[in-house]
Amino acid sequence: xxxxxxxxxxxxxxxxxxxxxxxxxxxxxxxxxxxxxxxxxxxxxxxxxxxxxxxxxxxxxxxxxxxxxxxxxxxxxxxxxxxxxxxxxxxxxxxxxxxxxxxxxxxxxxxxxxxxxxxxxxxxxxxxxxxxxxxxxxxxxxxxxxxxxxxxxxxxxxxxxxxxxxxxxxxxxxxxxxxxxxxxxxxxxxxxxxxxxxxxxxxxxxxxxxxxxxxxxxxxxxxxxxxxxxxxxxxxxxxxxxxxxxxxxxxxxx
Amino acid sequence: xxxxxxxxxxxxxxxxxxxxxxxxxxxxxxxxxxxxxxxxxxxxxxxxxxxxxxxxxxxxxxxxxxxxxxxxxxxxxxxxxxxxxxxxxxxxxxxxxxxxxxxxxxxxxxxxxxxxxxxxxxxxxxxxxxxxxxxxxxxxxxxxxxxxxxxxxxxxxxxxxxxxxxxxxxxxxxxxxxxxxxxxxxxxxxxxxxxxxxxxxxxxxxxxxxxxxxxxxxxxxxxxxxxxxxxxxxxxxxxxxxxxxxxxxxxxxxxxxxxxxx
Numbered sequence: 001x002x003x004x005x006x007x008x009x010x011x012x013x014x015x016x017x018x019x020x021x022x023x024x025x026x027x028x029x030x031x032x033x034x035x036x037x038x039x040x041x042x043x044x045x046x047x048x049x050x051x052x053x054x055x056x057x058x059x060x061x062x063x064x065x066x067x068x069x070x071x072x073x074x075x076x077x078x079x080x081x082x083x084x085x086x087x088x089x090x091x092x093x094x095x096x097x098x099x100x101x102x103x104x105x106x107x108x109x110x111x112x113x114x115x116x117x118x119x120x121x122x123x124x125x126x127x128x129x130x131x132x133x134x135x136x137x138x139x140x141x142x143x144x145x146x147x148x149x150x151x152x153x154x155x156x157x158x159x160x161x162x163x164x165x166x167x168x169x170x171x172x173x174x175x176x177x178x179x180x181x182x183x184x185x186x187x188x189x190x191x192x193x194x195x196x197x198x199x200x201x202x203x204x205x206x207x208x209x210x211x212x213x214x215x216x217x218x219x220x221x222x223x224x225x226x227x228x229x230x231x232x233x234x235x236x237x238x239x240x241x242x243x244x245x246x247x248x249x250x251x252x253x254x
Numbered sequence: 255x256x257x258x259x260x261x262x263x264x265x266x267x268x269x270x271x272x273x274x275x276x277x278x279x280x281x282x283x284x285x286x287x288x289x290x291x292x293x294x295x296x297x298x299x300x301x302x303x304x305x306x307x308x309x310x311x312x313x314x315x316x317x318x319x320x321x322x323x324x325x326x327x328x329x330x331x332x333x334x335x336x337x338x339x340x341x342x343x344x345x346x347x348x349x350x351x352x353x354x355x356x357x358x359x360x361x362x363x364x365x366x367x368x369x370x371x372x373x374x375x376x377x378x379x380x381x382x383x384x385x386x387x388x389x390x391x392x393x394x395x396x397x398x399x400x401x402x403x404x405x406x407x408x409x410x411x412x413x414x415x416x417x418x419x420x421x422x423x424x425x426x427x428x429x430x431x432x433x434x435x436x437x438x439x440x441x442x443x444x445x446x447x448x449x450x451x452x453x454x455x456x457x458x459x460x461x462x463x464x465x466x467x468x469x470x471x472x473x474x475x476x477x478x479x480x481x482x483x484x485x486x487x488x489x490x491x492x493x494x495x496x497x498x499x500x501x502x503x504x505x506x507x508x509x510x511x512x513x514x515x516x
Contacts, residue, residue: 148341155309156358156408157329166354170345248345248388 036221044222051207052226058203059191060230062119066126067187067234071180073127074134081135082142082168099132103190107197118202122194129190130183137179141172174249177242184234188227204230256323258444259285259308259412264317265469266303277303278314279469285461290438290445292455294501295465295473296509301448304470305416308446309333322411331359334405334443338417340397342389348400349385352376355408375403378440379433395426399433406441413445419454428486431457435484452501453489456480464504474504 018038025037032040045052077095080087103125110121145168153163195205204223211219243250261283267274277300285291295301306312307319310329319326321333334355342351352372356363376385379399389397398418405413419427431454438445449455455462456478464474476497480488488494 146339146341148337148339149343151306151309151311151337152335152341152354152404153358154311155329155333155335155414156355157331158358162358166357167343170343173345246345 032217033215034217036217040218041222041225044216044218048207048219048222052204052222055202055204055207056226056230059188059195059205059227060234062122062203063126063187063191063230063234065123066190067130067180067183069123069127070131070134070183070187074131074179074183075138075176077131077135078138079142081139082172088139088143095132095135103129104193104197107194110194111198118194118198118200121198122191122201122203125194126187126190129193130187133179133182133186134176137175138172141175142168145171170246173246174242177238177246180238180242181235184238185231188231188234192227257284257320258287258289258322259283259291259446260318260320261304261308262318262320264307264314264319266300266307266314266317267469276469278307279471281317281465281470282472283463285444285446287444288442289460290447290458292447292449292459292462293465294449294452294455294462294505295470296467296505297450298468300468300470301465302416304465305335305414305446305448308412308414309335331408332411334408334410334413336398336401336405336413336415336418338420340389340394340401342397342400342404344389347386347388348376348381348392349373351389351400352403352407354404359408372403372407375407375441376400378437379403393426395422395430398422398430402430402433402437406437406443409441409443411444413443415445415447417448417450420450427451427454432486434458435482439482452498452505455501456494456497457484457486457489462501464501464508466508467510473508474501476501 022037022039025035028035030037077091081091082088106125106128107121110124114120114124149167149171150163153167158166191203192205192208195201195203196209200206201209204227208220208223211217211223261281264278264281265276266278267276269275281304283291283293283304293301293304303312307314308321308326310319310326310333313327321330342348343354346354349369349372352375353368356368356371360368373382373385376382379402381396381399381403384392384396389400392400402418405415419430422430435458447455447458459478462476462478463472464476465471466473478497480494
């Protein structure tokens, strides 16, 4: 019963959303070249299925690669900010300033720096756009660790590394996974930004672009839905990791 | 006789933006081996600073802290700590929480032996059967019991407790006093207990030290000449009532000198 509900409720919500979309398009009597409706999508998927598989995979692996870089670098920055006041004071303005820059403006910069390295540029953008939440949350998690937790091990002569491994790291995991859920969707935005903007791109973003060039609205919307689907898949991947490594933080429902 | 804990002429000030804030002034405390020393004093008088000094987590500006005839300069493996907040690790079971100090102090010890030692203590404090629960599944009193087990699992020479029962309701607190008494009978350790509960200090202590208001110095020392196997009833005897009265007067004096606390 509980499991049924777990799947039925989100699926029902998605179905409701699609019906609403279909209904609005139908009620306004919008033609295909103004707004596609869900019923136009299956035809687009059938027609371009091999492309969807190929481009979808392109987008997915580059997003995951960028995200992996963001996890490593973000955790490292977060540790520096969590353990050192000086690092915190020095890095915060830089990070916030960098994060405030619309990443679209960086696409031409990267494109000139690494001409022709489409895969590399895409991964780099996914990384640049998604490391910030991880760095901030790990930093806050570490710097707000109650001193008693540290004292219990410090009074036994434990090294800083031991204290980090046994207490600080596991205690920060819930915050880390919270940030990772935000970063997953951000990384997708980064990947697609490069795929759409750069000429001769690859991935779902490029497929969207070709749909736009050809005025194929059902294809464009089919790409959007495919992106949303990949986003959801990756998000639940993070949720599964969170359950495994930080499941203890979940309180039993009342 | 050599004292296990010897605090000699300790003076300490914290550096704040508004200038130095003296917290301890010429503090002297001596605790013989196996004795239970309860420290009471007005709030904010520097009691917690005292625990950090004894644990070797910080060094005093002047004066010396000796443990077992050795000058304390840094943390030692022979200390156990318990705080008002039980600070159990939520991602570990109760058993794994109690084992934690052994992982630091005796990394080579076989896991089964560590667990057996932890179970022995959990049984003593009445937590047998709860070893595989997580901290969030336990009540506040039970969490504090687990925290006590963790503080003594590695058989420390000195147990330092900073208001460990302060957040518990009265009846739970009295239960834990008796647990503490029983633990001491089976697991001898020297103990410094920071508290602001006078009844607690008399029930558990072999000596009660009253600290003055900030900067704290030793204002009054009371020897508690009560049997080791005292029961809660003893708190209602005229003898103890007199002792509590004296201590209350001392606290009043300590507060008056500070001027900030009424």
